[in-house]
Structure formats: C-alpha cells, structure tokens
Amino acid sequence: MKKETKKNIRESRRDFMKKSAVAAGGFMIVPRHVLGGPGFIAPSDKLIIAGIGVGGKGETDLKSFHSSGKAEIAFLCDVDDRRAKASRRKFSKAKYYKDYREMMDKEANNFDAVCVSTPDHNHAVQTMAAMERGKHVYVQKPLTHDIYEARMLTEGARKHKVVTQMGNQGASGDGVRLMKEWYDAGIIGEVEEVYVWTDRPIWPQGIPWPKSNAAIPAELDWNLWLGTAPYKEYIDGLVPFNWRGWWDYGTGALGDMGCHLIEPPFSVLDLKYPKEVECSVGSVYVDAFARGYFPESCPPSSHVIMKFEDSNSKDINLHWMDGGIKPMRPEELGPEETFGDGSNGALIIGTKGKMMCGTYGTNPRLLPTSKTDQVTVPQKYKRVPGGMNGHYAQWVEAAIAGYGNMEVSSPFDIAGPLTESLLIANLAIRGYDIQKKKGNKVSYPGRDLKMIWDAENMRVTNFDEANQFVKREYPDGFTL
Structure with missing residues (x-):
C-alpha cells in the first residue's frame, strides 16, 4: 500500500x-x-x-x-x-x-x-x-x-x-489509596488472609430454566441480545436484569460485585493471578427430601478460597462469600459497629492489625476503629480529582491526551488480571457441579477438589473438565 x-x-x-x-x-x-x-x-x-x-x-x-x-x-x-x-x-x-x-x-x-x-x-x-x-x-x-x-x-x-x-x-476513590498507604507504612504488618463478602445475588439464582416461553417484546431484537450466547427461546423477566444469574449470559454475584469489592485488596496487595482455588456452594430444596443443582444457573450462595502470592512470594488466602454468607466479626469491632458497610465489605488481616472497608473501598477503617483517627501516614499516592466520580472524567481526559500520556485507575493491564481472578473463582463454582455417571448414580467429581491453576496457559491442571469454561465457542457472526 x-x-x-x-x-x-x-x-x-x-x-x-x-x-x-x-x-x-x-x-x-x-x-x-x-x-x-x-x-x-x-x-x-x-x-x-x-x-x-x-x-x-x-x-x-x-x-x-x-x-x-x-x-x-x-x-x-x-x-x-x-x-x-x-x-x-x-x-x-x-x-x-x-x-x-x-x-x-x-x-x-x-x-x-x-x-x-x-x-x-x-x-x-x-x-x-x-x-x-x-x-x-x-x-x-x-x-x-x-x-x-x-x-x-x-x-x-x-x-x-x-x-x-x-x-x-x-478504583479511582480515595479509600483504596489510603488503605495502600497504611499497608505500605507497615501499620497492619504482613497480610495472610483476606475476606470479601456481598449480599448479592438480588436476582433469581439456583433455579431451573423456565419451561414456558413468552412473546418477544416488539422493541427487543432477541437475536442481537443473545449475541455470542447459544440460542434459546425468550422468557419473561430475563431482560433487563435477571440474566446475571444464568451462566450463558452472566457471571453471578462475583461478576456483579467482585470487581468493586475485591479491587481494594487486589490493589493494596498488588495481586495478579491465583494459583489455587476451591469452593463450596449452596443449593435449593426442590422438595422436602431433595436438593436441586441446576448447572445452567449460578448457585444461590458460595464461598470460594483463592490462594495468591504477594510480591514477596508469600501465600495469601482470599475468601469470597456471597448469598448472605459473612465472615465472623473481628473481635476488635464493637458489638454495634457496622461490619464493612453492612451488606458488603472487605477485611484485610495482617500480622500486626486489621483494616476493612465498604463497597468501592469506601469508609476505610483500621481496627479497632478508634485507631483510624490516631494513625497518620504521609500521602504517597496521588488522588483522582473527584474521587470515584472522577473515574469517568479521568478516562475522557486520558483518551484526549492519547495512549501512554496519562494514567487511569483501572486500565486493562489491571482490570484484566482482576477479572480473570474472579472468573477463575467462577471456574471452581461451575466445576463444582460437573456430573459423571457411575452406574445408576451421579457423582460430582469437581466438588471436593482444590483446583490448581496454570495462569500462563490459562488452564486447570488437575481437573480438565473445568477447562471447558475457560473459552466459549461463538455462533456465526461473532468473533474475537
């Protein structure tokens, strides 16, 4: 040319x-x-x-x-x-x-x-x-x-x-920057355990796909909405929000809230990819004597443990809890003080102390909370003008400035590994329910495993059945 x-x-x-x-x-x-x-x-x-x-x-x-x-x-x-x-x-x-x-x-x-x-x-x-x-x-x-x-x-x-x-x-808020300054100053010592929790899902999960179809609204192009997903008939209530609970479209509570709640410890501790993941999930009762597992739908609750290495190659266990499951209240927290922000939160436990925050890294506090006002550390990280609300303007201005000329808070170099980590946790959740026939009985071989993750090659090394969820095949007309 x-x-x-x-x-x-x-x-x-x-x-x-x-x-x-x-x-x-x-x-x-x-x-x-x-x-x-x-x-x-x-x-x-x-x-x-x-x-x-x-x-x-x-x-x-x-x-x-x-x-x-x-x-x-x-x-x-x-x-x-x-x-x-x-x-x-x-x-x-x-x-x-x-x-x-x-x-x-x-x-x-x-x-x-x-x-x-x-x-x-x-x-x-x-x-x-x-x-x-x-x-x-x-x-x-x-x-x-x-x-x-x-x-x-x-x-x-x-x-x-x-x-x-x-x-x-x-990621653009002041809270995560203050927590990182506390950590860098050694206020809580070396971190070994992190707990993150949410009250989500607030949409239906752990249910079978409805048997009755519905008329597609005239204003909705159903085929375009499905996009990369396999074809299914339209059902009431899926659009605009309840798709989150179905694996074909959503990523469950982890996808909805994980990027908001795991980002503070992820950023503070400079985490990359987990090396191990294990989980347990809740189920629903379909009658008085049987519990139901519906592999098309995300479970109603889960507890996932991801093992990371910090920058010094020390192991850190990060616990994710959803569906209303919470970690035990820290003994340093007063009996009437709010844990996280009530519905959601993150707790980081170090060898010298603990700190916690709410959704988006808001309201960061050292424990006991009286310590928060007593500790002063130098400001090490530049704040984003407007804090969380400045997240949008930051991207606009960086795009105007051009690639490489201005920092943003959650570029894909950071957002990509963070998202991968959440999806690896979901890999364990989905693998939990993989079924195998043994005679007349059904077993769940992924249920009692600790899955070993090879980040470089993007695969579970000890349970190949789970790797089917690493990458989907798209229908004709859609490519990556």
Missing part, C-alpha cells in the same frame, strides 16, 4: 468534514483522529463517544462522560428500544443503531471512543471490535464473561495502543 502524501491527507480530511456537516445536519464536532491522527487534540477539545448498551448503567455512564464537559455523545446503540429511550431523549442529536457491527462499519471514522455497557457475554466482542479500529474503550464490569476473553482484551489494548478503563469506579 502506497504511503499517502500530506496533500492527499489534507484533501481527504477536508472532504470528510464537508460530508460530515451535510450528513449530520450541521453537527461539526470532528473526531481528533480524523483531524490529526492518534493523540491529536481537536480544536473542540471533545472526545466523541459511541455508546453500546445505553439503558440503565449505560445511560448513567454516558451522562457522566458528558458532564465532564469534555465529551460529546454522538452515537447510540442498543438492541432494546425501550431501554434506549432515556439516552435518546438526553442525546437527541446522536445517531441510533441496534447492531453494534453496523455502527462500527458505517461510523468508525466518526468517533474516537466507545462505552460498552451490555450484558457480560457480549462485552469482549464489542470491545475488541472497537479496539481493532483504534478506539479508546470504557467497559462496564466485569471486563468479560470468560477468562480467555479477559486475556485477549488485555493483550489487545497494548497491541492497538488505546486508552482503556473498566467501570469499577472505586
């Missing part, structure tokens, strides 16, 4: 600007990559964003980008017209699509960045499609549905040199 001359490039840009003005009815904000290549700051100093999944959390994400004063929402994409209504009203000049692939093919030259806020099972293909076109990406948590996808997106962000951020806004 011949190298374009500067004259041809100028003429091409000039021609594009004329066509854009006609096509958009005077919409004159032009992406900086069109005006001056990667990293160029447009005269408007605005990041031009396309949203994929623009209802619910996607709607609030787009509003947060826009409120930074440095972003324009130019394109909207959603498979459900009902969910898209509020964003279409708010950003009435934005062009609307249902299929992200069509939007990418037709409009890739007209925006700088993409926000992905769709169900977990479609995150990876949508994000990779954006990165391959040189677009900066903001992706809701968890980063991906599968372990393999998380690794590919992490590598893809480096390859395509784009600014990335996962939507775990607590």
Whole structure:
C-alpha cells in the first residue's frame, strides 16, 4: 500500500468534514483522529463517544462522560428500544443503531471512543471490535464473561495502543489509596488472609430454566441480545436484569460485585493471578427430601478460597462469600459497629492489625476503629480529582491526551488480571457441579477438589473438565 502524501491527507480530511456537516445536519464536532491522527487534540477539545448498551448503567455512564464537559455523545446503540429511550431523549442529536457491527462499519471514522455497557457475554466482542479500529474503550464490569476473553482484551489494548478503563469506579476513590498507604507504612504488618463478602445475588439464582416461553417484546431484537450466547427461546423477566444469574449470559454475584469489592485488596496487595482455588456452594430444596443443582444457573450462595502470592512470594488466602454468607466479626469491632458497610465489605488481616472497608473501598477503617483517627501516614499516592466520580472524567481526559500520556485507575493491564481472578473463582463454582455417571448414580467429581491453576496457559491442571469454561465457542457472526 502506497504511503499517502500530506496533500492527499489534507484533501481527504477536508472532504470528510464537508460530508460530515451535510450528513449530520450541521453537527461539526470532528473526531481528533480524523483531524490529526492518534493523540491529536481537536480544536473542540471533545472526545466523541459511541455508546453500546445505553439503558440503565449505560445511560448513567454516558451522562457522566458528558458532564465532564469534555465529551460529546454522538452515537447510540442498543438492541432494546425501550431501554434506549432515556439516552435518546438526553442525546437527541446522536445517531441510533441496534447492531453494534453496523455502527462500527458505517461510523468508525466518526468517533474516537466507545462505552460498552451490555450484558457480560457480549462485552469482549464489542470491545475488541472497537479496539481493532483504534478506539479508546470504557467497559462496564466485569471486563468479560470468560477468562480467555479477559486475556485477549488485555493483550489487545497494548497491541492497538488505546486508552482503556473498566467501570469499577472505586478504583479511582480515595479509600483504596489510603488503605495502600497504611499497608505500605507497615501499620497492619504482613497480610495472610483476606475476606470479601456481598449480599448479592438480588436476582433469581439456583433455579431451573423456565419451561414456558413468552412473546418477544416488539422493541427487543432477541437475536442481537443473545449475541455470542447459544440460542434459546425468550422468557419473561430475563431482560433487563435477571440474566446475571444464568451462566450463558452472566457471571453471578462475583461478576456483579467482585470487581468493586475485591479491587481494594487486589490493589493494596498488588495481586495478579491465583494459583489455587476451591469452593463450596449452596443449593435449593426442590422438595422436602431433595436438593436441586441446576448447572445452567449460578448457585444461590458460595464461598470460594483463592490462594495468591504477594510480591514477596508469600501465600495469601482470599475468601469470597456471597448469598448472605459473612465472615465472623473481628473481635476488635464493637458489638454495634457496622461490619464493612453492612451488606458488603472487605477485611484485610495482617500480622500486626486489621483494616476493612465498604463497597468501592469506601469508609476505610483500621481496627479497632478508634485507631483510624490516631494513625497518620504521609500521602504517597496521588488522588483522582473527584474521587470515584472522577473515574469517568479521568478516562475522557486520558483518551484526549492519547495512549501512554496519562494514567487511569483501572486500565486493562489491571482490570484484566482482576477479572480473570474472579472468573477463575467462577471456574471452581461451575466445576463444582460437573456430573459423571457411575452406574445408576451421579457423582460430582469437581466438588471436593482444590483446583490448581496454570495462569500462563490459562488452564486447570488437575481437573480438565473445568477447562471447558475457560473459552466459549461463538455462533456465526461473532468473533474475537
């Protein structure tokens, strides 16, 4: 391919600007990559964003980008017209699509960045499609549905040199930075045990797939919503929220809350990948004498133990508990003091002391809590302007600055390993229920195992049956 001359490039840009003005009815904000290549700051100093999944959390994400004063929402994409209504009203000049692939093919030259806020099972293909076109990406948590996808997106962000951020806004909060300063100062000593818990799920889990189908709402493109998932008939209640409890689409309580709750100890202790994982899960009673296990659905509760190594190669056990299971209250916590934030929390136990926080790393406290106001350490880590709320503006400004010119709190280099760790925990949960026939009886060979994880090769080394969940096969029309 011949190298374009500067004259041809100028003429091409000039021609594009004329066509854009006609096509958009005077919409004159032009992406900086069109005006001056990667990293160029447009005269408007605005990041031009396309949203994929623009209802619910996607709607609030787009509003947060826009409120930074440095972003324009130019394109909207959603498979459900009902969910898209509020964003279409708010950003009435934005062009609307249902299929992200069509939007990418037709409009890739007209925006700088993409926000992905769709169900977990479609995150990876949508994000990779954006990165391959040189677009900066903001992706809701968890980063991906599968372990393999998380690794590919992490590598893809480096390859395509784009600014990335996962939507775990607590990573930009002051709480996790203060906790890291306490830890670095030796206040709690060396850490050996971490407990993280949540009251989720707050949607149905541990249930059989409904037998009765329902009529597909006229506003919903069911095939596009399914995307990378295997085809099933539409059922009531799955959209817009209860998909989280089904393995084909969601990642359970771990996927919903793990990125918010595990991120503080993950960041404080500089963890990477677990080397071992084991679990126990709750079940439901289907009648007075039998318990039910439904492999299509995430369990109603679980306790997972992941073993990590810290930077000094010392073992750290991280316990994840959901479905209302909690660790024992620390003896240093007063009988009427709130543990974590009540519903959720993280407790880090060291050889010299303990510290805890709530969701997103909020309200960090040393134990006993009276110690919190008595201990002062130098500020070592720069705070993000606006704290958690600044998570959005941070990504916008970093994307405007260009790849490698400004730090963000949860780039894929951090979000990828964090997400992989959660999904490895889910690997143990799913492997727990793998069935084998022994004569007339059914056994569950994964139930009593400690699974050994080979992070480099992304596989369980001592229970191959669990590796089927590391990477999915996509239906035709979807690729990574």
